[in-house]
Amino acid sequence: MDFKLPKTPAVFVKNKSFRLSEVDPDDTAPFEHHPDEREDVLPRLQALRQRLSELQELLYAEHSRSLLIVLQAMDTGGKDGAIENLLTGVNPAGVQVATFKAPTTEELKHDFLWRIHAQAPKKGHIGVFNRSHYEDVLITRVHGMIDEKTCQEHYEDINHFEQLLTRNGTVILKFFLHISKEEQAGRLQARLDDPAKNWKFDPNDLKERAYWDDYQxxxxxxxxxxxxxxxxxxxxxxxxxxxRDLAMSEIVVAALEAMNPQPPKVDFDPKKMVVK
Structure with a gap:
């Protein structure tokens, strides 16, 4: 991580002594207190969106490096909303968003990273993984589809894969959107109570909720x-x-600022060009 981490509620996972239980899902410090209304933070979010748009254009023009944003969360954790906020105002031509659901028959014929590598962002692009290669050490582990030895091997494979991407010019930022079990209950109930949101409710989410502690x-x-x-x-x-939105935007913009993408030099003198 070659950039100065801005002051946000986000916690950078530094070592194996990390405890998820020590991170408060309600934490908003050092941000000023706001009611849970978007209008109160719009000025700062708009400034970050504008800067992200400018940096993305430079990254696209430079066309030599890329940025990969990985998102993971429990059900109702807010991945879709976080992506929508982060990419507001960004040129879609320079963005790749991939969602990884249950592997297809063809994908199962290959190693678990095969389908992931194919979706890695091209040079000049911002890539977003809405769920990712980490599903193969999460749901598979919780439901006993892999044993402990295989899980440890997958950790090693993931680290080597990400190292390969970074060596080839991809900056990687991984975000776990941390909500409480109580907050998840409220969000699930809201989907049931609002007819316009019934389509978002998946009965299987209740089954997975029973494994909350295992997932944590x-x-x-x-x-x-x-x-x-x-x-x-x-x-x-x-x-x-x-x-959540403010913290992610601050970190992504800080990372792109540190990348400092530059447009390529042109092979002509613009001052000598005349448009008639």
Whole structure:
């Protein structure tokens, strides 16, 4: 991580002593207190969006490096909303968003990273993984689809894969959107109570909710084993959506600022060009 981390509620996972239980999903410090309303943070968010748009254009023009943003969360954790906020105003031509669901028959014929590598961002692009290669050390572990030895091997494979990407010019930022079990209950109930949001409710979410503690442990172990200076994990307290959005935007913009993308030099003198 070659940039100065801005002051946000986000927690950078530094080592294997990290404890997810020590991160408060309600935390908003050092941000000023705001009601949970987007209008109160719009000025800062708008400034960050404008700067992100400018930096993305430069990254696209430079066309030699890329940025990969990895998002993981419990069900209702807010991944879709976080992506929508982060990419507001960004040129879609320079963005790749990939969502990884259950592997297809063809994908199962290959190693678990095969389908992931194919979606890595091209040079000049910002890539977003809405769920990612980490599903293979989360749901598979919680439901006993892999044993402990295989899980440890997957951690090693993931670290080597991310190292490969960084060596080839991809900056990686990984965000775990951390909500409480109580907040998840409220969000699930809201989907049931609002007819316009019924479509978002998946009865299977209730089954997965029963494994809450197992998922928390699986996430904690993955964060511990797979956070590095080159591909850091950030835990974002996400009970308050405004704080989540602001924290992610601050970190992404800071990382792009540190990349300092530059447009290529032209092979002509613009001053000698005449448009008639």
């Amino acid at each position: 442990q699986a996430y904690e172990d993955a964060l511990r084993h797979c956070s590095s200076k080159e591909a850091p994990w950030f835990v974002i307290p996400a009970n308050h959506k405004w704080a």
